[in-house]
Amino acid sequence: MSKEMLKDASLHMGRRSFLKMAAIGASFGAGSAFASSDSIRPATEEEVKNPFPGSKRVKTICSICSAGCGIIAEVQNGVWVRQDVAQDHPISEGSHCCKGIDQIDLVKSTQRIKYPLKKVDGKWQRISWDQAVNEISEKMLKMRAENGPDIVEFLGSAKFSLQQAFYFRKFAAMWGTNNIDHVARI
Amino acid sequence: MTQQFGDAVNAKVIMMIGANSAVANPIGFKHFLQAKDRNGTKLIVVDPIYTRSAAKADLYLRIRSGTDIAFVYGMLHIIFKNGWEDKEFIETRSYAMDQIRAEAAKWTPELTSDVTGIPVDQIIQATTLFAKNTPSAIAWSLGITQHSVGSSNTRILPILQIALGNMGKKGGGLYIIRGHDNVQGATDMGNLADTLSGYYGLDDNAWKYFATSWGVDYEWLKGRFFEKKWMNEKGYSLAKWYQGVLQEEKTYSSAPIRAVWIQGTGITSMSQQAKIKEALDKVDLVVIAEPFVNEAAVLTSRKDNIYILPVGTQFESEGTVTATNRSAQWRSKVVEPLYESKSDEEVMFAFAKKFGFYDQFVQGMKMDVKDGKVVQVKNDFKWPDDAVREIARTIKSIGLSGWTPERLRSHQENWHMFDPVTLEGKGPMKGQYYGLPWPCWDDKHPGSPILYRRDVPVAEGGMGFRNRFGLEHNGVSQLADKSVTVAGSKIEGGYPQLTKENIEKVLGITLTEAEKAQMGGSWAMDFSGLIQQKAREAGVCVYGNAKARTIVWEFPDPVPLHREPIHSPRWDLVQKFPTYDDQPKNFRVETKFKSEQQKQDWSKEFPIMLVSMRVVNLSGAGMLERTSKYLSAITPEMFANIHPDLALKHGIRDRDMMWIHAPHGTKIKVKAYHNHSVTADRICLPYNFAGVFQGADLSANYPEGTKPYAIGESSNTITNYGFDVITQISEFNAGLCRVEKA
Amino acid sequence: MSNEMARMKFYCDDHRCIECFACSVACAEAHELPTGISRRKVITLHDGVEGKEVSTSIACMHCTDAPCEQVCPVDCFYIREDGIVLHDKDKCIGCGYCLYACPFGAPQFPRDGAFGHKGAMDKCTMCAGGPLETNSEKERHLYGQNRIAEGKVPMCAAVCSTNALLVGDAESVSNIYRKRVAGRGQRS
């Protein structure tokens, strides 16, 4: 649909308002860079007052499902201010499901874990990273000394990047166990 | 998947079985809808429930869950009877189809209908449509895999495609739709108990190969394990690790599990929640590293020795992800890790230091291949680029050698230069496919958007079937027929996979001594890349050109057989199609099959089939989505879809609360939604909720301010006992229950 | 070519809509709406009934003879040259008449003030903001993003997972739809 539509749209170009072109062109998917640059010109400064001056557009990938949709993240002063669609992404062509378009909420969410936590007598307590790493490793090394490395089950993630996943496998191997898995098994 | 989504437009028919991508994977489903609109592609949906995908189908078949093998044999029966199979394809590119044919002969439409619950005329109609309009494609997902016969399910569908000659073609193939964004990649990277990265397995050769690539001493690595024996043994799997703690079923390991380390796995997306809770309560240490509270922390009632470490989301780290079509995509870091979060790799680095193997851990990133040898080339490393290079030089088995950071970055920067239908690049990206779908044999290879195409040269993404299972079986050659020549290949017909030993003979070349010295033992373990280089010159695929085997002689069922689910509603069929014998040991633990299935007629007390479903606003354990107010608002509470007739029989009105009881004494309390997508013999429920366990609200267990907007019972509390005989995947999609008004 | 502006329209192709809620969530997220305010709603009729189930997405349809504009007692609506129906929240008194007039249930009323009764009406702006200074802080606060001014497509249509939701001038939308219907017929 994308390219036929652009052709359709460009036939009608004439003096039929910038607005219409922009909408049709982008909505029906810029099939390729070349097609889109013909019909969608960038808006000039008079037309647009950038709502987020100085922001940069970071290309990234949705972290939900395996389709692999593109995301444009607008970042201003280190803050992700707006999630935009990647109309020219070859797999998603700008489309998202509700989960995908809400990815910005993962960094905006107030329910994130903000600091290391430890449960003491049934109450969650804030601790420092140093304390967390020290205590956990101490306990694990003690158990390893007692029963050997197979005392732990490492559950990795399908949300890891390829490199993290590769390193997690290596992590388990160097700890000395094959007790490692992730949700490929569900 | 063997194809990529854009290719759906070339299919004349797409059959979705055990997949509801309209809900689980809407962007994938868009391509199917586009195919309908652009090419008049017909869509067949086979599913126990009338899903959103089914609503868009031209033909919908309501199958009884757990009877997919029977259904496909029913199709094959009709195909063979009418001679609709691709005889040439079967003859030249497959092995042992006659055994399949023999089994299919038993599955008359009448028997198939009795077992699957699909009317005879619909079976015939679907088969006719699918078989007579090739190329036709199959899409499947977890509805196929999550069964005690899951591994047979995943074999019977490719067999159907081989019988119809639908493999290795535009418009044909298999759309195996993965779940999470990088479940393909994390699997490829071997976050698995039964293999190292790249499916190299756990044998000594694999360990030695990885030790070399990681830049560590094999002996040191071996010393890290309890005994060498445990290095080669599969570990506990995600499905039954808790038995390593509880030891209720017989286990075989060097030690009981005393600690569980959860880094990005939604614990409530696994079956046997009650057992998992017990295990979490019993272990000595629980470590959780997540951006949001993992329900493991909530499910357990333990009072201490549980830690939660804040980890950034994937937008707070950089790396690549593999989409379901095997394309790698570069995911840029959007923001620095928020609050006190660290990225996943930083967490690993921090603990590697404490555990005393940090230097060995990161050594691989400082190494590179020089003259066929992996040697240290620098003293520091850059994440993730050096890890990307490490993966590229190591994982040859699935052809990741071409995935260099430079190429993947340029694909991201220029993603607008790729065609959405074919993924072909244009302009500066000409001659490459988007994301270099693996196998991407070397840094000049364009990637392989469609697997097993022999009409394009290997250098452009073509290949035959892999020669993986020997040169012959029962005296029959496993190599492809003389007539099956991959375009541009120097070798006519089939050839074996390349090794240092056979390369001269197979390719008809002579190696120099220097080359011999550098070359690894086989194509998959050849750091030098010489085997690939020679293969490229000859237009040959390193992994050979073989026949696809339709029987797996190492498996309990060499020919896939229909076997009733562990808890089946058809006691009569349980006698006729019993499940496997009990399995003494798989992933270090015993698993019950027949003894559980035949113990009693479960369907007497638990007459209702239990089917899992997806909701579009939640994924996995719902950990990420339920913290979004907009997404939670769509399904603010846990529910089960139940047919009004069934509900009213139990006095349950629309939106009433009801108890669902499972055969093993567990129960959940959920809201009943009267819905016609299910018939009166089954209920379906989403599995993405957590925070309530058997009627008890666990809100108090969330650390302050982290409770999601929506909580509810996890359906996996009542997922029935049952595991696949090979992969040990839980039988999420077939089980029994009874309902009761709450 | 006439100088007449085309009229912008939405159209939701129910052969494509799969009730994925992307449009609705995208809209809420882009304009930072309070929960419960759905400028765009996704509904499924005959849920689960074989052969009858239909999903679609509804929001302000930016009607040519907008009934809301006709009934508003304070005349807070205005129709842009390109047909986008907008309203002035500073003028709106939250009476609800537009909702009664609207065939699509588009107007939404957030709770407002100490009495918890309905505040100024909120509805789809086709991502064209409001009468305030374009892309000003206040415009964004009251009406959400002004993507049209940036030369972008309204969020919902841009994000639609199956390209069911179309936006553009009526003529182009119907061209696309016609093409789709023709495609579907190819093999039947």
Next chain:
Amino acid sequence: MRKYIYLIIGALCLASAVYANESQIWGEMRIQNILGYGQEESWKLGPLFTMLQSQYFAWIFLGVLLGVPAVFFMHYKIVGPKVFPHSEKKYYAFNLYNRIIHQVAAVSFLVIVPTGFIIVFGDFFGGGTLVRMAKNLHGIFTIPFTIVVIPMALMWLKEALFNLDDVKWFLILGGYLSKEKQIIHASQFNAGQKMWYWVAILGGITMIFSGAFMFFLDFKMEMLHNLTGMSQIDLLRAAAILHNVMGFAVVALFITHVYMSMFAIKGAVHSIITGYVEEEEVKFLHNKWYKKLKDQGKF
């Protein structure tokens, strides 16, 4: 004693209304609105409402607002007011309770009616803060009226029942078209007053309910849904239509009531302030009552 029971009843009514709201209005942070739009079977009153509101309502209100006073202005000019001597003889007809109830209602009306007009002619006032305030006052001042409407209904119910005399009263329109002081055969309330009573009470209650529907938007009435088979949106539309149409009557009679008490019968307003009615007034305009009181020796 009884009057306090009435007051309690009134207060309870209000409290229950608040309670009914509690769950839906203050219980959540959002107005659920019409969720299943298009899924609800409906009467499709939308076009009717649109037509009425866009073309008629405001004009009719303008007609009422200008027309009714104009008629009375003519009446005042041509027929003139009736002036009764404020003689020594008075009858204490309205006790404190009556007067408080009436005054509460009166004040409510004095706010509700003009603010109602501001809403109807909102565009004339330019919308925004002023009109929004008018809308809020319109709602807030419904509360006192809601409290007193039941006690008021009960306290004058007996007197407000129509009888045969009222027919005669209507035939001569209460004698208001004549400059002569006629003796009008009517009891404590004449037919005009009775009419106002019923419009104020029944119309008032209708206005309260329809207004509440519109004000709260998600004011759910299962019973009404079930009874009428109407969807929430159509109930809202019906409420809006009813509110406006009933508004014409209430406003017209309210203006009449004010005119009668303030202008047509000079000084009549004092009786509801002080509680005392003039003997002359009663004698002429409420002759039947006068006779009864006379018999009882009240004068």
